[in-house]
Structures are given as structure tokens and as C-alpha cells.
Amino acid sequence: MKNEQSHRIPTTDDIEVSTYLGIAKELHGEQATPEPKPLPPKERETIVVIDFGSQYSMLIARRIRECHVYCELVPWDTPWEKIAPLNPRGFVLSGGPASVYNPDAPLALPYIYDKHLPVMGICYGMQVIAHQLGGQISPGEKHEYGHAILYLNTEDCPLFASLPPSFSVWMSHGDQILDTPPDFKTLAYTDNSPIAVMGNDEGIFGLQFHPEVVHTPVGKTIFQNFVYKVCSCRGNWTSANFIAESIEKIKEQVGKGKAICALSGGVDSAVTATLIHRAIGNNLTCIFINNGLLRRQEPERVLNTFQRNLKMNVTYVDASERFLERLKGVTDPETKRHVIGEEFIKVFEEEAAKLGKVNFLAQGTLYPDVIESSSASETKASATIKTHHNVGGLPARMKLSLIEPLRYLFKDEVREVGFALGLPEDMTWRQPFPGPGLAIRIVGEVTRERLEILRAADWIVMNEIKKAKLYRQLWQSFAVLTGIKSVGVTGDYRSYAYTIAVRAINSNDAMTAEWAHLPYDLLGRISDRIVNEVPNVNRVVYDITNKPPATIEWE
Numbered sequence: 001m002k003n004e005q006s007h008r009i010p011t012t013d014d015i016e017v018s019t020y021l022g023i024a025k026e027l028h029g030e031q032a033t034p035e036p037k038p039l040p041p042k043e044r045e046t047i048v049v050i051d052f053g054s055q056y057s058m059l060i061a062r063r064i065r066e067c068h069v070y071c072e073l074v075p076w077d078t079p080w081e082k083i084a085p086l087n088p089r090g091f092v093l094s095g096g097p098a099s100v101y102n103p104d105a106p107l108a109l110p111y112i113y114d115k116h117l118p119v120m121g122i123c124y125g126m127q128v129i130a131h132q133l134g135g136q137i138s139p140g141e142k143h144e145y146g147h148a149i150l151y152l153n154t155e156d157c158p159l160f161a162s163l164p165p166s167f168s169v170w171m172s173h174g175d176q177i178l179d180t181p182p183d184f185k186t187l188a189y190t191d192n193s194p195i196a197v198m199g200n201d202e203g204i205f206g207l208q209f210h211p212e213v214v215h216t217p218v219g220k221t222i223f224q225n226f227v228y229k230v231c232s233c234r235g236n237w238t239s240a241n242f243i244a245e246s247i248e249k250i251k252e253q254v255g256k257g258k259a260i261c262a263l264s265g266g267v268d269s270a271v272t273a274t275l276i277h278r279a280i281g282n283n284l285t286c287i288f289i290n291n292g293l294l295r296r297q298e299p300e301r302v303l304n305t306f307q308r309n310l311k312m313n314v315t316y317v318d319a320s321e322r323f324l325e326r327l328k329g330v331t332d333p334e335t336k337r338h339v340i341g342e343e344f345i346k347v348f349e350e351e352a353a354k355l356g357k358v359n360f361l362a363q364g365t366l367y368p369d370v371i372e373s374s375s376a377s378e379t380k381a382s383a384t385i386k387t388h389h390n391v392g393g394l395p396a397r398m399k400l401s402l403i404e405p406l407r408y409l410f411k412d413e414v415r416e417v418g419f420a421l422g423l424p425e426d427m428t429w430r431q432p433f434p435g436p437g438l439a440i441r442i443v444g445e446v447t448r449e450r451l452e453i454l455r456a457a458d459w460i461v462m463n464e465i466k467k468a469k470l471y472r473q474l475w476q477s478f479a480v481l482t483g484i485k486s487v488g489v490t491g492d493y494r495s496y497a498y499t500i501a502v503r504a505i506n507s508n509d510a511m512t513a514e515w516a517h518l519p520y521d522l523l524g525r526i527s528d529r530i531v532n533e534v535p536n537v538n539r540v541v542y543d544i545t546n547k548p549p550a551t552i553e554w555e
Helices: 015-028 057-065 080-086 124-132 219-230 239-254 267-283 298-309 320-326 333-353 367-373 411-420 437-441 448-467 520-533
Strands: 046-051 070-075 088-093 119-122 136-152 166-179 185-189 197-199 204-207 259-262 284-290 313-318 360-362 401-403 476-490 493-506 537-542
Touching: 046 057, 046 080, 057 070, 057 219, 070 080, 080 088, 088 124, 088 219, 119 124, 124 136, 124 166, 124 197, 124 204, 204 219, 239 267, 239 401, 239 411, 259 267, 267 284, 267 298, 267 360, 267 411, 284 298, 284 333, 298 313, 313 333, 320 333, 333 437, 437 448, 437 476, 448 476, 448 493, 448 520, 476 537, 493 520, 520 537
Parallel strands: 046 070, 046 088, 088 119, 119 204, 259 284, 259 360, 284 313, 360 401, 493 537
Antiparallel strands: 136 166, 136 185, 185 197, 197 204, 476 493
């Protein structure tokens, strides 16, 4: 396979479905699917983030939602006809890499000002406001990157209610506002920015700093002040409201139709299946395929949760032998993925056909997937990131419509919904697990013997990480069977056995990752247990490589 066809980097736990649908499109062609309508607005109040291409745009949306106010991120050139159904109560203009005085610089569309709603511009967004409303901007004599102290000029600005007269903020800009637009006042300054915050009496504000990043400690208060005191939002974006709206929408969409959902055991597919089951009951059938590449006790835990505890229709398919047979002699990582993906789709289609007429396929697409695959990445404001397989069309053979109830949620919100739905903690907080499973944590050929070695080692890693109460803090932690054999001493005898690598990383989105600085005594316990309890292993190493240059998984 070519590199651009790699299924290596997903961002949701529904990696099985996303990866395998992508492979199926190569095999069978693609059926276009219409863009699902957003959740009905009802009483929802929305803050709309206008994206000018900042690396922090998605973080702005997260911060607003943390205030229990619904928020959507849209490209800067989105027309009002698409904004109006969201019932906006205010706008945030994001930062961006452009300079407003460049001929092709993206600018705010007229409705941003014509609708007389509150506006908060951040960094480039502030410069857009100043430029369009009659201020003056030029390249700054001194660029300002990093920490700065902001000094307030006023005590009665609602944006800074309950804040001290000076506080630390995070700057990242080169251009500078020389003059504010007419009727605007300078509300705050830094040593390098005489106009660091500006505002008028109509609720339009510009902030030269970034309140959305953790390096601005008072940023959360600023967002709370904006959405509550400036936009007069009530803060009714809660898990309970989301669940109620989702169930109603699914009922309306599905009617008397039938749906299928591929269970992975991860939080995304679990929450998706639970929401749909609440809406349509036994008209949902979940298909859980055991590809023989799962971790120890994983099939039993998933079945116990969904069949026995949640009383769902679950079709369990033990296809272990099929997958292992297909993987014989396969050593190339991308070929492994392709083989596993092909077999998954075959099994999934076979089981779906046994159910009779099915109308819908449920999928755990999350909001970051939608954003990165939307037209936002095709505008001049930002570069294309990637297209997610689980946001595209379906295989042509599977004439199904999509149900994507999590389409407007971030990962942390999915976990909150999972808790509200009563899902067990070990499912809502499960670390991401790749669709190809242990196959890409075994370097070289996948065999039954190697799988058992890795399962045993991985079980020890998980057990010790959880006992140390570090499981929730880590993005992922797991064992890898490296395929390397080395000389060792077992008792009084020479051994020649496998090397296990332990991988533990911290990340927010899986796009970048840092190796976790696990305590030495914890690493020691993991190593001691693996070499003493797992046959054919005599050496354990710890992977201390960040991503980039390494990937999270070894294959």
C-alpha cells in the first residue's frame, strides 16, 4: 500500500469501524452519504467559533463547552444560512496564521457585525475586528510570544469580572494594533502591546492574548464571563440534555427501521450503541467480532456489559481462526492492516445479511473527526490535516444510512455522556485500542503462540498501571512483542528468548505524544513480573520516544 492510503492515525475508539470501512471503500467502491443534520436547537444556545486557521481553534470550542454552553466551530466563510439554525448567542473569532493587511487574508463576513450579537476576537480575530471596523494594524516592532503580564485599564468590563487588576496571559503574535476603531476603548495593555484588549459598548471585544490555552490561568473565567455576562447564556448544555435530544433525534431518524452497530469495546462505540438502544430498543443489533487479536478477557467483558447488563441484542462472532489463517506468513505492518480490514468487512457483511433488511449503520464519529474532514481544512485559512475514514461514504454493497449521535462531541464529553448513561467505568475510561488489535503490537508474523505471550505481558502492564492509579492519567499504556530475541540467564541455564517493550505515553489527541515518565519502581515491578510470569521472555525495555518522530504503535 502507498503511504497516503495508510490507516494508521485515527482519533476515536471506533478505530475498527473507521479503518475497515476505509478499506472496504477500496474493495467495493464508495456510496455517498448525505451530511447528517445537527441536533435540533430547541432551547440550546450556541456560541459560534469562526475559524481563521489557528492551531487553538478547537481548544476554544472545548473551553466554551466546559461552561455548559453548546459551541460549534465553522470555517470563516460559512454563510449565514448555515449559522442561523444554530440559534447563535455570540461569536468568537479565532486566531490564525495570516496578516489582515495581506490581499488574500480571510476576514469576517458582514453578518458577524450586522446581527448585533456579542463578538470576541482572539489574536488574529482581534486584528480582523480592528481592520474591518476602522482601526489600524501594522507589523509589531517587537514580537510577543509566551508569557506576558496583562494590566487592566478599567474595573467595570464584564469580560474581566472577578479578576485582579493584572494577571499572566499567553501571547503569540507579530502584528500590532496601533489605533482602535471608532467608539472602541483600550481595556488592557502589556509591556509590548499598548492595546492588548479593546472593546465597545455593543459587546464587541478584541483580545491580543490566548485565553483558551492553559498558559493563561484565568482563561476559563474570561470565557465564563463572555458566555454568561456578555452573551446572557444560561448554561444548559449538559449530558442529560444531550442524551434526551439524541434519543429523540434517533427515534425520528430511524422510525421503524433497523440498525446495526459494530461494537469495539471502546467508549465511542459503547456510548453510540447505548444511545441508539435507548431510542429504538431491539431494532438495534450490535455485532461484536472477535478477530482473535483482542486482549485477555476482552470478549467476555464486552459481552457481559452489553448482553447481560444492558440487555442489548448482540451477535457475537468468534472469527479468530479466519483471521489467524489470513495472517499466516504476513509480516508487513500495512499488509496486516489490509488483511484484517478485508476480513472484518467480509464477516460484518455476512452477519448483517443474516439479519434481514437493515436500514442504518451506527458509527462513533466524534467532532474532531468532522472538523478535520470538513471544508474548514480546505480553505485558505488552514492546511488540510487529513480525511477520516469514518466520516466518508459507506461501501457500495452496504446500502445503509449513517447514525452518528456523537458527531458533535469531543472525547471528554463522550465520557461524561457514558457516565450519565450508566456505563461501567472500565469502559468509559478505556484507553484507545487499535482496530488491528495486538497484530500491530507484534513485530513480524502473528501466530497463536506470539499472541499468548503478548496477552500475558500486556495483562501485567495493565495490572500494574492500574494498581499505581495511573491508568486515567495516561493516554495509552501497553506491551509490544518486539520480535527480537536475546541471550539471558534463567536459573542456571542460558536462555534465548523474546524482548518485550513497554510503551506508555501522554497525549491529548494522538496527533502528538510524549513518553510518560513512569516511576522506576513501577517499571521494575512490571519487568520483574513479565520475565518471571511470561514464558519465552527474558528481557524488558521501556520505549522513551516521543511522537514524532515515532508513532504511538510500533507497527
